[in-house]
Amino acid sequence: xxxxxxxxxxxxxxxxxxxxxxxxxxxxxxxxxxxxxxxxxxxxxxxxxxxxxxxxxxxxxxxxxxxxxxxxxxxxxxxxxxxxxxxxxxxxxxxxxxxxxxxxxxxxxxxxxxxxxxxxxxxxxxxxxxxxxxxxxxxxxxxxxxxxxxxxxxxxxxxxxxxxxxxxxxxxxxxx
Numbered sequence: 001x002x003x004x005x006x007x008x009x010x011x012x013x014x015x016x017x018x019x020x021x022x023x024x025x026x027x028x029x030x031x032x033x034x035x036x037x038x039x040x041x042x043x044x045x046x047x048x049x050x051x052x053x054x055x056x057x058x059x060x061x062x063x064x065x066x067x068x069x070x071x072x073x074x075x076x077x078x079x080x081x082x083x084x085x086x087x088x089x090x091x092x093x094x095x096x097x098x099x100x101x102x103x104x105x106x107x108x109x110x111x112x113x114x115x116x117x118x119x120x121x122x123x124x125x126x127x128x129x130x131x132x133x134x135x136x137x138x139x140x141x142x143x144x145x146x147x148x149x150x151x152x153x154x155x156x157x158x159x160x161x162x163x164x165x166x167x168x169x170x171x172x173x174x175x176x
Contacts (some may be wrong), residue, residue: 007070011041014062018053021126021143025133027111028053041073052115055124055145056090056101097121112138122148 022028038044066074093100098120113129126143154166
């Protein structure tokens with residue numbers, strides 16, 4: 001297989017991950033629409049990388065792989081030509097076994113707060129505020145993802161309401 005042939009499916013995997021992380025709110029849907037309507041694959045990748053739809057480490061790793069596999073299509077030489085999210089470069093902080101990535105707020109892109117992603121023990125937690133959620137505005141949003149492979153169990157407690165089990169389905173789709 002030609003390396004450039006692998007780039008398309010790799011980008012599609014990143015886009016599928018973004019669609020999975022996205023919610024039905026206007027903010028995420030606008031980001032997905034901007035990505036969908038971007039003129040070139042490089043523009044689409046840049047918008048995806050600068051969005052809050054996927055963990056920054058995942059977007060960065062895939063972007064580097066895409067540029068290595070197909071520099072003619074995904075080279076960062078040009079900026080995106082389609083308007084979309086324009087968040088600043090993320091800051092990365094390491095504390096013991098954890099990493100914290102911070103992306104600046106971008107009110108012009110309807111992101112009213114900085115976006116924080118904490119990764120530790122094979123778990124990624126993304127925390128930000130949402131400009132609008134139904135009738136409420138400026139509400140906290142938390143996304144938790146178990147990054148360990150295979151069947152597993154994630155225990156989550158919200159506001160001292162007791163632990164709730166979130167099993168990861170096995171390869172055949174059955175919950176563990």
